[in-house]
Amino acid sequence: MNWTDERVEKLKKLWSEGLSASQIATQLGGVSRNAVIGKVHRLSLPGRAKAGGTATSARTQTKRTTSAPRAPNYASRVVTRTVTRASGANLIKEEIEVESGEVLEFAPASNVVVPISRRLSLTELTERTCKWPVGDPMAEDFHFCGCDSQDSSPYCKFHAKLAYQPVSERRRA
Numbered sequence: 001m002n003w004t005d006e007r008v009e010k011l012k013k014l015w016s017e018g019l020s021a022s023q024i025a026t027q028l029g030g031v032s033r034n035a036v037i038g039k040v041h042r043l044s045l046p047g048r049a050k051a052g053g054t055a056t057s058a059r060t061q062t063k064r065t066t067s068a069p070r071a072p073n074y075a076s077r078v079v080t081r082t083v084t085r086a087s088g089a090n091l092i093k094e095e096i097e098v099e100s101g102e103v104l105e106f107a108p109a110s111n112v113v114v115p116i117s118r119r120l121s122l123t124e125l126t127e128r129t130c131k132w133p134v135g136d137p138m139a140e141d142f143h144f145c146g147c148d149s150q151d152s153s154p155y156c157k158f159h160a161k162l163a164y165q166p167v168s169e170r171r172r173a
Contacts, residue, residue: 011024015045117143118146129147130146145159
C-alpha cells in the first residue's frame with residue numbers, strides 16, 4: 001500500500017476531526033491501524049484532545065505512583081438531602097444525592113513490633129533484601145527497608161503483611 005497525496009490528505013482531515021486510528025484505517029481501506037499511527041507520527045500531526053479535557057490532563061490522570069502506603073484513607077457514601085432553591089418567585093424543594101467523604105483515622109495496633117530497617121539504597125538491594133520503599137523518592141533520606149526477605153517475596157515478614165492483605169481485611173478498610 002502506497003501513501004498517495006490524496007490518502008495523506010484524507011488521513012490529515014480524518015485525524016483533525018478526532019477519529020481514532022482504527023476508524024481512519026477502516027475508512028482508508030487496505031491499511032492497518034498501526035500503519036495509520038506510524039504515518040501520523042512521521043507527519044508530526046498534533047495530538048487530538050480527549051473527550052472532557054486536554055491530552056495532557058488525560059495523561060496526568062492516568063499516571064500511577066508506586067510508593068509505600070497511601071494516607072489518609074477516605075470513605076465515601078451517598079446521602080440524600082433536601083435542598084430549597086429559588087425558581088423565579090417560588091421556592092422549590094427537591095431531594096438530591098450528595099456524595100460525602102469522611103477521613104478514616106488509622107489506629108495502628110499497639111502490639112506490633114516494627115523491624116529496624118537497614119536503610120539500603122537502590123544499588124545495595126539484592127534478591128534476599130526487603131525492597132519496601134521508605135519516604136519520598138525525591139528526598140535525600142529516601143531508602144529501602146533492606147531487612148532479610150523470605151525466599152519467594154520481595155519483602156520482609158513485616159512488610160509482606162502490609163503488602164499482601166486478605167481480601168476481607170481490605171474490604172473492611
